[in-house]
Amino acid sequence: MDFSIPSHLSNSKASPLPSTFLSSKSQLPRFPIRHHLSFKSRNSLKKPPLISRQNFAIRAQEVSDQAVDDGFTLDDVPHLTDFLPDLPSYPNPIQKSPGYAIVKQTFVRPEDVVAQTIVVQKDSPRGVHFRRAGPREKVYFKSEDVRACIVTCGGLCPGINTVIREIVCGLHYMYGVEDILGIQGGYRGFYSKNTMALTPKVVNDIHKRGGTFLRTSRGGHDTQKIVDNIQDRGINQVYIIGGDGTQRGAARIYEEVEKRGLQVAVAGIPKTIDNDIAVIDKSFGFDTAVEEAQRAINAAHVEVESVENGVGIVKLMGRYSGFIAMFATLASRDVDCCLIPESPFYLEGKGGLFEFIEERLKENGHIVIVVAEGAGQEYVAQSMHETDEKDASGNRLLLDVGLWLTQNIKDHFTKEQKMAINMKYIDPTYMIRAIPSNASDNIYCTLLAQSAVHGAMAGFTGFTVGPVNSRHAYIPISHVSQTRTVKLTDRMWARLLASTNQPSFLNCDQSIGGKVCKDAIDLINNMKITSI
Numbered sequence: 001m002d003f004s005i006p007s008h009l010s011n012s013k014a015s016p017l018p019s020t021f022l023s024s025k026s027q028l029p030r031f032p033i034r035h036h037l038s039f040k041s042r043n044s045l046k047k048p049p050l051i052s053r054q055n056f057a058i059r060a061q062e063v064s065d066q067a068v069d070d071g072f073t074l075d076d077v078p079h080l081t082d083f084l085p086d087l088p089s090y091p092n093p094i095q096k097s098p099g100y101a102i103v104k105q106t107f108v109r110p111e112d113v114v115a116q117t118i119v120v121q122k123d124s125p126r127g128v129h130f131r132r133a134g135p136r137e138k139v140y141f142k143s144e145d146v147r148a149c150i151v152t153c154g155g156l157c158p159g160i161n162t163v164i165r166e167i168v169c170g171l172h173y174m175y176g177v178e179d180i181l182g183i184q185g186g187y188r189g190f191y192s193k194n195t196m197a198l199t200p201k202v203v204n205d206i207h208k209r210g211g212t213f214l215r216t217s218r219g220g221h222d223t224q225k226i227v228d229n230i231q232d233r234g235i236n237q238v239y240i241i242g243g244d245g246t247q248r249g250a251a252r253i254y255e256e257v258e259k260r261g262l263q264v265a266v267a268g269i270p271k272t273i274d275n276d277i278a279v280i281d282k283s284f285g286f287d288t289a290v291e292e293a294q295r296a297i298n299a300a301h302v303e304v305e306s307v308e309n310g311v312g313i314v315k316l317m318g319r320y321s322g323f324i325a326m327f328a329t330l331a332s333r334d335v336d337c338c339l340i341p342e343s344p345f346y347l348e349g350k351g352g353l354f355e356f357i358e359e360r361l362k363e364n365g366h367i368v369i370v371v372a373e374g375a376g377q378e379y380v381a382q383s384m385h386e387t388d389e390k391d392a393s394g395n396r397l398l399l400d401v402g403l404w405l406t407q408n409i410k411d412h413f414t415k416e417q418k419m420a421i422n423m424k425y426i427d428p429t430y431m432i433r434a435i436p437s438n439a440s441d442n443i444y445c446t447l448l449a450q451s452a453v454h455g456a457m458a459g460f461t462g463f464t465v466g467p468v469n470s471r472h473a474y475i476p477i478s479h480v481s482q483t484r485t486v487k488l489t490d491r492m493w494a495r496l497l498a499s500t501n502q503p504s505f506l507n508c509d510q511s512i513g514g515k516v517c518k519d520a521i522d523l524i525n526n527m528k529i530t531s532i
């Protein structure tokens with residue numbers, strides 16, 4: 001095992017690091033390293049040696065006294081040697097693979113990190129950084145000893161099959177791994193279904209299909225049973241593709257694996273159609289879904305502009321986050337109003353939706369509204385029989401805001417005999433996620449899969465891979481299991497309002513809309529101003 005300090009770090013002249021990275025005394029990198037203590041078991045484990053890995057020479061505790069006050073933090077991911085300090089390493093076989101043999105810089109430099117915030121001011125602290133993803137000089141598995149498995153959990157998303165395919169091909173063609181198992185039907189598949197052998201031949205065409213080749217499910221996460229099964233089957237690399245819930249489950253698996261001291265690398269690949277995963281730039285399949293949503297919006301627009309007083313409503317996915325609706329609206333320019341879960345709205349009175357619809361109908365003869373499925377749930381609940389139904393994973397089941405909105409608009413205009421309207425309601429929710437990924441998502445999926453494979457082979461564990469400011473990084477799982485929502489105070493929402501010229505629903509004069517407006521204003525006042 002090579003725990004020595006890389007030569008370029010022990011010699012300041014040869015170091016590629018800027019001088020501020022280096023301590024004048026030791027010439028070691030002065031990175032304060034933040035480990036994820038949310039993985040509680042870390043504390044109880046034996047401390048690794050001072051210089052524990054090939055990549056970063058010293059650990060947080062030891063560098064704290066040397067750390068320069070430039071606010072640089074490495075938000076590090078765990079490594080197998082943290083709890084298996086005597087694990088041997090091997091030269092990375094990738095340098096002999098046909099693809100990489102001629103690459104100029106085959107390996108990611110150990111000190112390469114990715115900044116979480118790239119817009120900074122001259123004097124601002126350097127901030128949080130993540131390890132850059134990619135192949136490392138040393139690996140902690142012999143190819144012939146690897147027994148990998150792949151599991152997909154949660155809802156569908158374009159590109160899952162591409163990720164599966166590229167994990168299999170990446171393991172096989174880059175690292176010569178031949179033993180790869182598919183876990184079928186989500187987490188519960190670990191202990192209730194047979195596995196299937198995955199080879200490049202088996203997965204060759206699957207990226208052309210929507211859905212997941214391995215099938216999926218919600219619920220059924222039993223950490224003990226899953227890790228028992230991993231142990232019984234001799235699996236030592238686990239690739240887990242799924243959303244925020246899945247990543248929380250992956251964190252539990254990692255913790256248990258560490259507790260049992262198993263040489264098992266746990267790698268998460270973030271998947272969600274809602275784009276609600278924190279830290280990463282964007283989730284795969286999101287662009288494909290937004291593109292597919294254009295077809296529904298376009299259909300609504302064609303319908304409503306061909307009739308008198310046409311009102312088109314398109315319901316799109318987005319349980320707690322309105323990213324699909326927001327981006328589909330911005331992309332389309334046929335949408336007059338976009339309603340998302342994060343932005344409260346109201347129907348009646350001044351500044352309300354009815355008033356806006358009437359104005360647009362008078363002005364243009366038609367209107368298109370995009371509504372995210374999670375929008376306005378509290379109002380729907382007031383008029384429908386509220387239930388507290390949850391899916392198998394514990395996610396609240398949503399009431400149908402599309403039908404509710406359609407009915408309320410119809411009632412308003414017909415009952416009050418204001419004007420005869422022509423309502424067209426389109427609900428393409430599942431259609432936008434059940435398709436194969438587009439070209440750019442396919443490439444993105446390939447990068448995610450290959451980065452995950454490099455990370456696991458290099459012995460990293462308890463990590464999720466994803467792009468942060470366009471560079472792929474290894475991110476502690478606990479970060480990405482938080483739900484990201486649209487921030488009304490970010491410029492992107494302002495851009496949408498400027499594009500549609502829809503009401504912001506912040507007029508608090510009316511009694512009917514008053515509570516909702518007040519909530520919205522309170523919400524905005526309590527938000528930190530950020531920008532995109």
Ligand SMILES: Nc1ncnc2c1ncn2[C@@H]1O[C@H](COP(=O)(O)OP(=O)(O)OP(=O)(O)O)[C@@H](O)[C@H]1O
Nearest residue numbers: 154155218219221242243244245246248249272393
């Ligand atoms: N806190 C948790 N601990 C352990 N497992 C969890 C946790 N939350 C969710 N899971 C498991 O993760 C799997 C997927 O969760 P969920 O159905 O919420 O989908 P998701 O991964 O969030 O994807 P999406 O929301 O995009 O459909 C389920 O099998 C569920 O049991």
Ligand SMILES: O=P(O)(O)OC[C@H]1O[C@](O)(CO)[C@@H](O)[C@@H]1O
Nearest residue numbers: 155156272273274317318319391
């Ligand atoms: O497949 P199901 O269980 O109907 O889930 C639908 C949900 O999954 C998502 O696509 C992803 O969380 C949501 O947008 C949607 O509410």
Ligand SMILES: [Mg+2]
Nearest residue numbers: 154243244245
């Ligand atoms: Mg989720």
